[in-house]
Amino acid sequence: MTLNSIKELAEAIRNRYLKATKEEKGRILDEFVKTTGYHRKAAMRLLLRQPSLTEGRRGRPSSYQNILEPLKTIWEASDRLCSKRLKPFLPEMIKVLKNKKELQVEASIEAQLVRLSAATIDRRLKPFRQKGGRKSRSATKPSLLLKNLIPIRTFADWQENQPGFLEIDLVAHCGESLEGFYLNTLSAVDVASGWFECVPVWGKGQERVKTAVHHIRQQLPFILRGIDSDNGSEFINQTFYAYCQRESITFTRSRAYKKNDSCHVEQKNGNIIRRLVGYERYSSHAAFQSQQRLYYTIRLYLNFFQPTMKLISKTRHGARVHKIYEIAQTPYQRLLKLGVLSPAKQSELASVYAGLNPALLLRQINGNLSQLWKLSEKVAVSVTPIMRQ
Secondary structure, three states, X not given: OOHHHHHHHHHHHHHHHHHOOHHHHHHHHHHHHHHHOOOHHHHHHHHHOOOOOOXXXXXXXXXXXXXXXXXXXXXXHOOOOOHHHHHHHHHHHHHHHHHOXXXXXXXXXXXXXXXXXXXXXXXXXXXXOOOOOOOOOOOOOEOOOOOOOOOEOOHHHOOOOOOOEEEEEEEEOEOOOOOOOOOEEEEEEEOOOOOEEEEEEOOOOXXXXXXXXXXXXXXXXXXXXXXXXXXXXXXXXXXXXXXXXXXXXEEEEOOOOOHHHHHHHHXXXXXXXXXXXXXXXXXXXXXXXXXXXXXXXXXXXXXHHOOEOOEEEXXXXXXXXXXXXXXOEOHHHHHHHHOXXXXXXXXXXXXXXXXXXXXXXXXXXXXXXXXHHOOOEOOOOOOOOOOOO
16 A cells, blocks of 8 residues: 555544544554554554644745745746756846846845755756757768878867867757758857857858858957867868968867767757757758857857856766866856956957846747747658657
8 A cells, every 4th residue: 555545544544443442443453454564553653643733744844935936037047057057146147137127026035045055946946847858960070181280189188277279069950861951050169268159050061161160250259279179071171270270270179989078069069059959950041040040149148147167176086986166157257257358358248248138038049949940841861760869
């Protein structure tokens, strides 16, 4: 029997047990013990226990009675951040959302929100969390061209403490087939600050990819000093190599089949591009323009309102690995802390930040995604379909 069934049985026979004689109580106990498997003393205590006059869980009352709705509003506006990233960013999100009239809370509720621990945030938001995802296809093809001229950089070699060194990658929007023409997304992440840029690419030709990288370079608030890519022919070619040489940009590549060498950009590919845009096929001009609008909004939302955590140290104790992370900060906050922005650029970014509304940006992202998804294409595949998880 289940615990609830046992409680229901006890409730049903309690009054009869309390009014029974000593011999009748013995027979009722024998029947109850045989049915439930309880010890005789435990059965007696359960049947003698009076129903509680108070409802709800036992223990002291919760200190946070009225915070769920404002916390959920902040969490949704942050695109459902994990608690360890949301906790240090809560005061800033409350300030911005109140200024943009997206959140109205009393001073006492605001003080409670700021005091919340990461564990409490997890417990409060647990009913609203959902999980899901699918696996991607790889469109990277190894290229032997210029490999001897381009040095290899592994994940352990990233020691740059100043912004300007990017990991870049191309994400294919090919659906179930790599054949024919399809759009791609060039994603780039700065290792030191976490600043993220992404632009759509018309195909994956050498000139198109080089132009997309140059466009990202113009959007960066800091100087582009180095680029690290995978071994795909869209990057390992004479056109892109000559561009990096001409612009004095350090150009390195990862090891073949070693995803950890590009761990920063691979994480962004899965958590941003694949999670939002998905795995469908896009190949039209309308889809390209829709991606341009979408990525412009994503760029602002992620860099100004999505805090990230950077790994400080990692030690191994037997089979356990202990990792220490810095307090979560947005890429914009991290750039200000590093002090690498020129006064003009710092003033420009501060002006941009003051005019942004995270809740409005998220609504615009969702609207652009709805328009983009309508432009996806279905292509017949001759091979056996892959089971999606």
